[in-house]
Amino acid sequence: MIDPDALRGVVASAATGDEIAFARIVAAHHHDMARVAFVVCGDVVLAQDAVQAAWPKVWAKLGTVRDPAKLRPWLVSVAANEAKQLARSRNRRWVREVAIDESTEASPGSASRSTADPGNRAAELDLANAIATLDPDDRILIGLRYAAGLTSDEIGRVIGMTGGGVRARLARLLNRLREELHDA
């Protein structure tokens, strides 16, 4: 994590094309972006594609980040939106390509690299299935909150809602997930 005092300088340097400064930002945030993208699209490979697609957009618009404290929420939201777009196209492809026998070709992003413990594996599948039923924008909310650890206000700023609106929507989502996951 970049020291908050140094962050302003790092962002300013990266915005002017300093590759080393940009690499520091990548190093500090790439994993968080991948986690959030994964919550949104549910596929490791797609999540990595989303983060890869996010970095050039970050490079192009880094100069618009005036407050370094807002960098992290913005970065993970860029990755979340890329994942949403990729997931949309991927879902359409699944619908179309029913002839492809996916049952014999393990997805490199899901079962093969998940936890080996059967109990944990079942819990992860339950969670993945529950999140997959959510609206894409709700998956973004879950990712920003529980994969990136953003506050309601931070989420509200990057998705264009009030903090109160975010809290109300998250409360409804929590109730729904609690029921679906039998976590009551």
Place this chain on the structure above:
Amino acid sequence: MHDLPNDPIDPYEARLARRVGAWTEQAVEPFDAAEIARATAVTARRFGVRGALLGRGRSPNLAWVLVAGVLIVAVGGAVIGGGAKGPVGPAATPTAAPPVVAVHSCTPNDVEAVITAWDGAAGSRIATVELHQTGTAPCTVDPLPQPWLADGRGSPLITGKAGAGTPITLAPREVLHTLVQVGNYCGPAPAAPVTVAFTQHGAAFVATALSPTDLSGVPPCNGPTAAAVIEMHPWSR
């Protein structure tokens, strides 16, 4: 994995956050930050700060298609200009007419095409495409340029025909939209990403693919004896 922020909503959040943290661990892969930064910077400097070539999965070969398009336009213009050394017929009388600023035909320097979705239809694929004016001066787009389906190396898989129509003047930051339908591809498996492209006056606009690995625009083979098809709607605002 992160701690919960200090604005709790519900006690259940802690449990859900732990579950999400464990589940998303599989998305955490090793990466080379310096290499990502270098590749992003190189692409941005070579093709403009928008960085679209890296960001949306265009291969470097596709980039060369853009460069080639610019060269074709530039060389073509020079040849045409060089062949006509002056007006034929009586010498024109100089007048004090106001200067006319001609609106040039758009080149890849002026516009950026982006696929925003691929949809499936019976035996075909339909791309939703946006054309963004990214230049600083107006330029014109043919309403029906020659559409083609391109593979990841920039090679055409299916080539269509251009149509007639009054050119559309596109101001900076304006966006045009179209749908491109492709059908019956019976060739070998193409290199990813598959995208659509448009050629007008020798300049090729290659649309940014949905992702670096996207093959969702490859239509099914409906029969090798039937012709492959690519058609587009006219560009519209």
